Structure formats: C-alpha cells, structure tokens
Amino acid sequence: MASGSVSISQAAISSCPESNRVHLMACEIEHDGEAPVSSYFDKTVREDGTSSGVQDGEKALSASFRGRDLKGCVVNLPAGYTGYVMKEDKRPFTDEEDREMKATHKFSQFTYWNLETPPSNNDAITKAMQWINIASALHGGDVDNQNATPDNIR
Amino acid sequence: MSRRSSRLLKLTHNGTKSTRTMPRNTQNGKKTHKEVNQWIFVAPESAVCSQDCGETEPVFIKIPHPRTGKELQFLLSHSGEKIFEVLRFKEESRSWFVDDSVQKDGSLHVITPVDPLFLILPYLTKFSQKFRTLEQLLVDEGHPSISRLTGCLTTEEILNICDVKGDDDLQVYRLNNDKAIAWLKVKVEQTADSVSSSGVHVSKGSQSATFVRSKRHTDASRVDYVRYAFGLVSDYLSSQWSESLKESLGITDEAQLSSPEGPPTKRVKVTDEIPEATEDYSKEFSKLNSKTENDKVLIMIELH
Numbered sequence: 370m371a372s373g374s375v376s377i378s379q380a381a382i383s384s385c386p387e388s389n390r391v392h393l394m395a396c397e398i399e400h401d402g403e404a405p406v407s408s409y410f411d412k413t414v415r416e417d418g419t420s421s422g423v424q425d426g427e428k429a430l431s432a433s434f435r436g437r438d439l440k441g442c443v444v445n446l447p448a449g450y451t452g453y454v455m456k457e458d459k460r461p462f463t464d465e466e467d468r469e470m471k472a473t474h475k476f477s478q479f480t481y482w483n484l485e486t487p488p489s490n491n492d493a494i495t496k497a498m499q500w501i502n503i504a505s506a507l508h509g510g511d512v513d514n515q516n517a518t519p520d521n522i523r
Numbered sequence: 524m525s526r527r528s529s530r531l532l533k534l535t536h537n538g539t540k541s542t543r544t545m546p547r548n549t550q551n552g553k554k555t556h557k558e559v560n561q562w563i564f565v566a567p568e569s570a571v572c573s574q575d576c577g578e579t580e581p582v583f584i585k586i587p588h589p590r591t592g593k594e595l596q597f598l599l600s601h602s603g604e605k606i607f608e609v610l611r612f613k614e615e616s617r618s619w620f621v622d623d624s625v626q627k628d629g630s631l632h633v634i635t636p637v638d639p640l641f642l643i644l645p646y647l648t649k650f651s652q653k654f655r656t657l658e659q660l661l662v663d664e665g666h667p668s669i670s671r672l673t674g675c676l677t678t679e680e681i682l683n684i685c686d687v688k689g690d691d692d693l694q695v696y697r698l699n700n701d702k703a704i705a706w707l708k709v710k711v712e713q714t715a716d717s718v719s720s721s722g723v724h725v726s727k728g729s730q731s732a733t734f735v736r737s738k739r740h741t742d743a744s745r746v747d748y749v750r751y752a753f754g755l756v757s758d759y760l761s762s763q764w765s766e767s768l769k770e771s772l773g774i775t776d777e778a779q780l781s782s783p784e785g786p787p788t789k790r791v792k793v794t795d796e797i798p799e800a801t802e803d804y805s806k807e808f809s810k811l812n813s814k815t816e817n818d819k820v821l822i823m824i825e826l827h
Binding site: 374375376377378379382383386388390391392394396397399400402403404405406407410421446449450451452453454455457459460467469470472473474490493494495496497499500501502503504505506507508509 | 560561562563564565566567568569571572580581582583584596598601610612614615616617618619620621622623624625626627629631633635636637641655672710713714716717721722752755756815
C-alpha cells in the first residue's frame with residue numbers, strides 16, 4: 370500500500386469494550402481526556418416520563434450540567450451500524466508515515482442533549498441517522514432487483 | 524466560572540455541518556498539548572471489522588470524487604471488496620462524553636457504503652471510445668489508489684452501465700450511455716422511495732436552514748421526491764452526467780424554484796465543493812475550523 374495510509378486496527382475493534390455512557394453534549398468543552406463524568410453528569414440524568422420525540426419507545430431525559438438544564442434522548446443506531454470511538458495514539462510527524470486507528474470503545478446507542486429544548490425529529494442528529502437509510506437506497510447494489518425497496522435494503 | 528459557563532454552553536441551532544472530510548481533530552490546528560487524535564465513528568460492521576479478515580485491515584484510500592475530481596478519503600473494507608464514504612456531521616458547540624472522558628470535538632463521522640460505479644464513471648466516460656479491461660480503465664498516475672476499486676466491482680455490476688466483450692479469462696468494457704442513464708434513473712427512483720418513506724421533508728420547508736419546523740409531510744408529491752433524489756444522486760455526478768440525467772427525468776429548472784435559497788441540487792453542490800475536503804487530512808489541519816465552519820452547507824439540511 371502507498372505510504373501514509375490510515376488503517377483500522379482489527380485487534381482493537383474486536384477487543385474494545387462496549388460503552389453505554391456516550392453523550393453528545395449541548396456545549397463545547399475545552400478539554401480532551403479524562404473527566405469525572407460519572408460523578409458530575411451521569412448522576413443528574415433523569416427520565417422525564419414522557420416519550421421522546423425522536424425515536425419510538427425512548428423516554429425523554431433531562432439532566433443538569435454546569436447549572437444549565439439539558440433535555441435529551443437516547444439515539445439508537447440503525448440496524449447493522451455500530452458506533453466506535455477511534456483513537457490514534459501517536460500523531461504522525463510526516464505525511465508518509467503509515468497510521469493506525471484503534472477503537473477504544475464501541476456503542477450501539479448514545480444520548481443526544483440539547484439545551485432546554487427537547488430533541489425532536491428536526492434536530493441535526495435525526496438527519497444524520499436518516500442519511501444512513503438514504504445512502505443504503507442510493508448506493509444499494511443490485512439495481513436490477515425489482516424488490517430492492519428501501520425497506521428491504523435496510 | 525459563570526462567564527466561562529455561559530460561553531461554553533452557547534448553542535447554535537443552525538450550526539450543523541456535514542462535510543466530506545476525513546476525521547480531523549480540531550486540536551491539531553493549534554499544535555497544542557494533545558498527542559492523540561480521537562474520532563467518533565458510526566459505521567456498518569462490514570466497513571470496519573470482520574471475524575475473518577486475516578492479515579488485512581480496512582484502510583482509508585484517496586480517490587477522486589466523481590463530481591469534482593478532487594481527492595477525498597474513502598474507506599476500503601478489509602477484503603478490498605467494499606468501498607465507503609465518510610461524512611462528518613458537526614454542530615457548533617458540541618462535545619462528546621465517553622465514560623469518564625471528554626472529547627472536545629463534537630463531530631460525528633458517519634461511514635456509509637458508496638456504489639463504486641459512481642467512482643469509476645468518470646474513468647469510463649474518459650475512455651468511452653474503446654473497450655478496455657477494468658485494470659486498464661482504472662489507471663491514473665495522479666490518483667493511483669483508484670486501481671484498488673478493481674476489487675470492488677463484479678462483471679455483473681459493471682454490466683449495469685457498460686457493454687462487455689470477452690470471456691471469463693479476459694473481459695473488456697466500454698461505457699454504454701443509455702445503460703448508464705437507465706441505471707441512474709433507477710438510482711433516483713430508489714432514493715426517492717427511501718426519502719419519502721423516511722419522512723424527509725422535501726418541499727418548501729426543507730429549504731430553510733433552521734431546524735424548528737412542524738411535521739407536515741403532506742404537501743410533497745412524487746415529483747418533489749424525485750427532484751430531491753435527483754439532487755442527492757447528482758452529488759456523485761459530473762455536471763455533464765447530471766445534466767443528462769436531469770433531462771432524462773424531465774426535471775425543469777422552473778419547477779425547482781420553491782425557495783429563494785435555490786433548489787436542493789444547488790445546495791448539494793456546495794456540500795462537496797470543499798477545497799480542504801479534497802486534501803489529505805494529515806495536512807492542513809489548521810484549515811478545518813476556519814473554513815469548514817463557515818463555508819459548508821450540510822447535506823443534512825437538505826435531508827430535512
């Protein structure tokens with residue numbers, strides 16, 4: 370392979386643990402690395418008791434972060450898709466170096482948070498999930514197959 | 524503390540971005556303290572892992588985008604038989620928590636399959652006068668990785684858009700324009716089916732960049748969905764092919780002006796006319812924030 374390629378470590382993919390504490394936060398946090406999320410954030414997460422407007426069967430959630438109210442919901446990834454946290458331990462010094470991404474966690478769902486407004490189908494994250502279905506229709510192979518409807522491609 | 528909180532918690536609702544870049548860590552532009560890069564991917568299992576991959580691993584390769592001809596990162600599966608594209612969804616003011624850690628960059632990288640026929644169509648178009656083997660078609664000094672797509676295509680698939688000669692040992696192909704247009708039309712229909720069943724809003728309201736909208740899907744007709752799907756398919760086509768397809772679908776310009784912001788196709792175009800998205804992501808890290816934040820339109824805005 371040409372130099373400077375980026376590969377995905379298979380060993381890490383098969384060995385990385387599954388995380389059920391993946392949050393897409395409604396703010397930017399000026400930090401990369403460890404943080405006491407379980408003590409300061411996870412503890413504040415509560416079910417609102419109503420249904421979320423994003424996916425059927427998911428409850429609306431609320432939480433608090435730095436004194437602000439957050440409204441959230443669980444987003445389940447489409448069938449066949451998995452989330453991965455990919456990490457490159459060492460930044461390359463040159464463009465020619467081969468590189469490798471290693472999965473540190475995988476996840477099948479994450480929690481999407483908004484400030485104050487409950488997530489809905491109008492949120493960007495819904496569109497990202499819709500794109501997955503549309504892409505499978507647009508790029509689904511066998512176009513001669515008359516049975517290739519979006520439903521069974523998915 | 525209070526000043527800091529309010530700044531950090533600022534949320535911009537219309538700040539979503541989607542680009543065709545490879546993952547880049549926003550830290551890189553700053554040459555800061557961080558020695559690691561980290562990204563959040565959502566990918567089909569077949570793209571990133573497999574039980575029986577043996578020695579080979581999935582790898583990102585650079586291939587010219589069929590619309591722009593600019594090189595972008597695509598993910599080649601471990602077997603070398605499937606090719607995927609990477610879309611980056613980014614809203615402003617977002618970060619990730621993963622267990623007890625923070626990732627400042629709130630981007631989500633979505634990896635989805637891409638039909639390799641789109642990627643080889645420019646090469647077939649270029650050599651449309653003669654029959655050639657796939658290996659002869661996919662030779663490009665400037666973009667040597669294109670040759671790796673030979674593993675992603677079966678004769679059956681190529682037959683969708685080409686004429687073929689030869690036997691099992693040596694097959695040569697030549698683009699057949701009529702077949703290509705018929706194939707593209709099926710793509711548009713399939714995509715339109717998917718868009719309509721996904722409840723994606725394609726009529727006037729979809730032109731707005733805001734996300735606050737009622738859930739009315741009633742006023743979209745099949746024509747709207749087809750036009751919308753044409754825009755999505757065109758995103759993988761040269762302007763020449765896009766025009767031919769548009770004509771064959773009977774899409775007219777005047778039918779598209781439902782909004783001052785322009786038809787979906789236009790905005791899809793903006794999506795991949797992204798100079799820095801065409802570059803190797805190991806370079807030019809610093810450009811990411813400065814340009815992508817302002818210049819890009821999200822495919823997801825269109826998918827509304």
